[in-house]
Amino acid sequence: MLVAVLVTGVVWPGDDVDPIQALAVHLDVPAASVEEVLLVRKSLDARHRKRRWVANFRVVLAAAVEAELIGRGLHGVRQWTERDGGRYGLTIDTPTVIRSWPGGVRPVVVGAGPAGLFTALRLAEAGASVLLLERGEPVEERVRTVNRFWRGAPLESESNVVYGEGGAGTFSDGKIYTRKRDGLLGYVFQRLVDFGADPAILHTAWAHLGTDRVRKILPVFRARLDELGVELRYGACVERFLVEDGRCVGVALADGESIRRAPVVVAAGHSARDTYAALVEAGCSAERRPISIGARIEHPQELVDRARYGGDRGDLPPASYRLTHSPRRGRSAHTFCMCPGGMVVPASAQQERVVVNGMSFASRRAYWANSAVIVAVRETEYPGPGPLAGLRYQDRIEAAAWRATESWAAPAQRVVDFLEGRLSDDLPRTSYPLGVASADLRSVLGEGIAGGLRKALMSFEREVPGFAGPEGVLIGPETRTTSPLRFHRGDDLHSTSVRDLLPVGEGAGYAGGIASAALDGVRAADAVIAACLSGT
Secondary structure (H helix, E strand, C coil), X not given: CEEEEEEEEEECCCCCCXXXXXXXXXXXXXXXXEEEEEEEEEEEECHHHCCEEEEEEEEEEEHHHHHHHXXXXXXXXXXXXXXXXXXXXXXXXXXXXXXXXXXXXCCEEECCXXXXXXXXXXXXXXXXXXXXXXXXXXXXXXXXXXXXXXXXXXCCCCCCCCCCCCHHHHHCCCECCCCCCCHHHHHHHHHHHHCCCCXXXXXXXXXXXXXXXXXXXXXXXHHHHHHCCCEEEECCCEEEEEEECCEEEEEEECCCCEECCCCEEECCCCCCHHHHHHHHHCXXXXXXXXXXXXXXEEXXXXXXXXXXXXXXXXXXXXXXXXXXXXXXCCCCEEEEEEECCCEEEECCCCCCCCCEEEECCCCCCCCEEEEEXXXXXXXXXXXXXXXXXXXXXXXXXXXXXHHHHCCCCEEEEEHHHHHHCCCCCCCCCCCCCCCEEECCHHHHHCHHHHHHHHHHHXXXXXXXXXXXXXXXXXXXXXXXXXXXXXXCECCCCCECCCECEEECCCCCCCCCCHHHHHHHHHHHHHHHHHHHHHCC
16 A cells, blocks of 8 residues: 655755655665655755755655654654645646536626636636636737837837736736645646646746746637637726626626626726726725835845845845834835846836836846835725725825826835935936836825835845845835725625626735636636536
8 A cells, every 4th residue: 555745844856866766765765665756845945044955745655664654753754635735736626517508607707817817717617608808908919019118109008017918917027826725726837837837836836937938828828718619809898897686797898888698707907996996886895905005126136146145146046035024013014026037117007107016037037136115004094985995095106106207217216315315316227117217205105105114124134135225226116016905705706795796816805916816716717617506
């Protein structure tokens, strides 16, 4: 009889070493008793200047050997459990196929970002006839449109860094790690690999795709949706949701067309403010959520490498960091979406509004490193009534950023100048493609956020020497780290106030990145499938 154990914290033996032999030596068992070795997680351990790769393995052994190992109490060795399969993405929960799909269930998915794409895929794999609506362009045209904007062309309000096939994640680092672990995560990761992602994402602890690889995956994803019969329509902006007797029966597009089919899954991303206003107008119950706002901080990647590795990185990957500041009093702050070897990019979708984000390519070879440094904002700070007040709060800061430069150039300050309360006379070259202009970020962000940002920067300097030094530049504002509202959903993921309307993903307040958004979309699809199976 064979059984499996989880072996953690193994120093990576190297690609050219027989893993069975290496694990047998590590466990002090005969190599003949090791039937199978599977790498489930690999990560870089740079603590205390010890730079080494460590790995976790699923090891299949003879039962007698496993019992002897467990009895020895060897550190980092325990029995493999079903939960581990989900935790490491090895369990892949595929959808239940419904051979005779109910004729009255014709799903509409709004938005072709991670949540919308995976909702449509999961439903189509189960046998549904799916209509997928995307307000922006296919990724190939979208990339050209964005590049023209970065070279000085006017902003296209319906196809930009946040609208279009792939969502905002298309122009990002493509991070796909998440704290959520279950069989659906394995499904998401495996489908990404099927569509062209590097198989290393299946075991890399801090996996990322890179914007260039995302752009190659999306056309393959699209082709698979087409094979499954999904109708994907671009340039289709939803203006209203059609509700009759408390039930959503379809959508009305900006061009005047009405589409009557349901249920409607809304996966419009965190920047589709008009879509969320339309949901509220349709009667979807929602509440305000706290958010975090700040700026991108950019350094030479070499500075981060020295701080994290204690010297040149050699053949190690570009160094990164995740920093938090949690004072007993005052605002908490943390870094977010760190992009090693990346660039700061414009992420505006509205005219005369400036907002920034971070992006990197798969190789992460750019000169700079950047991350968001963001400060907590309570929902009670939003001006005015209603669940949309947080959107207005974000917009006010983005408008102030535009006024600070009167252009698409982003307001910026050297970190040392920001801390001293003075304008920067000599801004260095940055990665921001539309240029930066010296401005007082305190006036853009407001004193509350700026005060929290100053304290966080000084705290982070102690962890990453040079973080608050003269080579650091703040480029702002970073306002759209998460949605400032959440729509109320039941256990079946339907809106609690409008049946057959399922708000999902980041914009609905239920995700915080590519992987978690995709997972939420899969769960929405499964909720629709479950309702069909039960006849409700």
